[in-house]
Amino acid sequence: MALINLSKREIHCKIVYYGPGRCGKTTNLLYIYNAMNNKARGKMLTIETKGERTLFFDLLPLNLGKINGFDIRIQLYTVPGQTIYKATRKLVLKGVDGLVFVADYLKVRHEKNIESLQDLHRNLLEHNLTLEEIPIILQFNKCDLVPTPIPTLTEEELETDLNRELKTKIFEAAATKGIGVFETLKEISKRTVHYVATKHLLT
């Protein structure tokens, strides 16, 4: 649910980073938070938990400058990836304008990647949305592990599992090192703003 404030000439969009547990959604946001200057970013909100897992969501507000005289304000959210937090994920998806699906290169996460994408499909349907209408980008995270002895999936396997129907743009990433993080953010921001603007301003 984008919010367009014609009085202040602002467009607010919500982008959600979705994916299985421990795939690197919060790491993406942390890297963006640490790399951006204070003027462009707001305060990162993380709900404290005892472990490293996200319990509810993380939020990072960003100002992306002006387009056609409108200030573009993006709010980046993450969801908790673990299967049991289904209800929370559904809540965070409320009003979503753009999605980044973060998949994990680790071989042991093969099933979890697929399950998480199916869960996204179902949760969107409950908000009367489909992946065909909402802008979505795939990010294959932990690509830096591919040359190591740790068993990983191949890019082709991930693509077959996740992008056979979506047919969307894919970014290889190593979020801990910042590889692919801003490329993903740039592309999803562009698509999301275009999606919102086309609906309301250009039509």
Add this chain to the structure above:
Amino acid sequence: MADLVLTASVLKETKIQIENTLIKAGVNTVLLIDEAGNIVVACGHKINNMDTTSLAALAAANFGAASQIAKLIGEDDFALLFHKGKKGSIHVARIGTDLILVTIFGDNVSLGLIRLRVAQLARTIGKAFGQK
């Protein structure tokens, strides 16, 4: 959930209504937010010293979580939430179908007054935004 397009006249009218109904009654801060956690209107003398973005996101999430709890016990929804602190309290109420009113007030204002004023405000704001 439809996108919300705000015009200057609706925002101005809403702000005046909030000022007259709640701020003049002694309330510190009022945020009108949508269910996605976006701030529609912010009023009160403390808003500049407050992280309103985080507050709006958490209030919307809190309200959403409470709605899910309501369903688990066989209710459709909880129309309001109230958290009482030592010095400050927060009252969160649904306005129409898509909006949420967050009212922050000190111990100098009674909860009864807030409930009464928020109920009045809900009708006028709901009408201004064309909500059911």
